[in-house]
Amino acid sequence: MILQGQDWLEAAATRRVMAALEAAGGPGCARFVGGCVRNALIGQPVDDVDIATTLTPEQTDQAIRAAGLKSVPTGLAHGTVTAIADHRPFEITTLRRDVSTDGRNATVAFTDDWAEDAARRDFRLNALYADAGGGVFDPTGEGVADALAGRIVFVGDPGTRIREDYLRILRFFRFFAWYGRGEPDAKGLAACADLAPGMTRLSAERVSKELMKLLTAPDPGPAMAAMDAAGVLGRILPEGRLSPAFAEMVRLSQDPVLRLMILVSADAAVTAGVSRRLRLSNRIRDRLAAAATAATEVDLSMTQPRLRAAVYRHGGQAVADVLLRRGAEQPGEAPAARRLREMAEGWAPPRLPVGGRDLARLGVPPGPETGRLLKAFEAGWIADDFPEAGHAARLEALVREGRG
Structure with missing residues (x-):
């Protein structure tokens, strides 16, 4: 079987890397491996091009440098060197066999046996190789068939x-x-x-x-x-629960964060526990937390003023996330959820139109009273749906009330 019509295979950068390796180790010393071969077989996009070689890591490094390419020793202990050609990385790993493992890390020995290298890989459809001309090698004898049939089968036991x-x-x-x-x-x-x-x-x-x-x-x-x-x-994910809402969220959105969100209850403490235990990125953690907090204020019956108030307090992203969740939980209300979500995403919250300087001009000195008055102004301004005028009069009234 020959891979055909693959831009990555014909690319000048790919050819330069393979030529560099074969100049050092002879024809057939390097083969493409894993995902790039699998995806090429089944017509899926190829993002990363990985290469396996019989050259040692040191020989690989020397070969890449001798060809005028950049070599990065990304994992020499495990046999991996990254070549950079035309700004594109190629991860090159020496054939390996496991000496010992502890369930997390493996001690490896280098080999020149392609079958040994294939035997330590996870699934048969990932234990596929292709030479510089696109000729496919299938050491397990089942990898090509698995890839074409959609079977995920472990290599060996x-x-x-x-x-x-x-x-x-x-x-x-x-x-x-x-x-x-x-x-x-x-x-x-x-x-x-x-x-x-x-x-x-x-x-x-x-x-x-x-x-x-x-x-x-x-x-x-x-x-x-x-x-x-x-x-x-x-x-x-002990807090997780599959439900019809998860399937609906999959239909509504390709966003993995929203799909994770619908698996757990919209509770701030639960969400915080999930983020902490899984050590989620700050971006995902903060997004989950914001949605969980906003969930107490967001429902599909909310008026536009309530929606704007929620967006002001929690941000458009959080409110839109909750509304998508509500739409997944109540599929029959999808049009209402979509309409509200579009409004949440399209409305830019205004800045608070008054500040400490305005209160100072009214004779209020800096301190706790300034903070109290600003919070009182903000609460009324939100309740009245963010009016654009009358701010000075409202602030003066609050100051008079405080002095009375």
């Missing part, structure tokens, strides 16, 4: 592969979400369920990264259902 790295449990479901069709592989699913307790060895960052990648899939629903049935979802 599923339990052995998982014990080498328990993250492969989550990768099983993530790859099924992206590339799987039909039912998940029964042996792989059973192994994931049996060995799920071992995921306690994984860092929160690794878990959350896999979960977010899974939720980014066009339709993560079947994979999430399988993960839930296997008891894996409950281990990584």
Whole structure:
């Protein structure tokens, strides 16, 4: 089988990198590996081009430099060097075999045996190689068939592969979400369920990264259902609950943050616990927190003044997120949710039109009284739907009331 019509394969940068490696190790010393080969076979976009080679990391580094390309030693201990050609990175890894593993990290030895390298990979559809001309090599004998049929099958014994790295449990479901069709592989699913307790060895960052990648899939629903049935979802997200609202959110939005949001209750304490345990990025943490706080004020029956008040207090993003959630929870009210969401996203909250200087001109000295009066003004201004005039008179009245 020959890969054809692949821009990345014909690109000048790709050819320069492969030529550099073959100049040092001879024809066939380097092959494309993994996702780029898999995606090319099934007609999916290729984002990253990874290369496997029989050259040692030191030889790879020397070959890249000798060709006038930039070489970055991104993981020499594990055999990885990154070549930069035409501003594009190519991750190049020496063929490896595992010497020992602890479920998280592996001690490896370098090899020149392509079958040994394939045997340590996670799934058969990822253990695919292609030479510089696009000729495909399938050491397991099933990788091409799996890729074309949408089967996610472990290389060799599923339990052995998982014990080498328990993250492969989550990768099983993530790859099924992206590339799987039909039912998940029964042996792989059973192994994931049996060995799920071992995921306690994984860092929160690794878990959350896999979960977010899974939720980014066009339709993560079947994979999430399988993960839930296997008891894996409950281990990584005990607050999570699959519901019809999740399926509706998948239909409404491709945003993985919204898909995560609908899995847990709209409660600030619960959301904070999820963000802390999964060590979510600050951006995701803050977005979840803002939506959970805004949820107490947002519903599909709200008037435009109430909507604007909520946007002023919590921000348009938070209110729009909650409204999308409400639309997923109440599909019959989707038009109302969409209309309100468009208003929330399209309205720019005005700045508070008065400040401490205005109060100073009225004889109020800086201090607690200034803060109290500004809060009182703001509350009335919001309640009256942000009037554009009459600010001075309103402020003067508040000052008189305070002195009376």
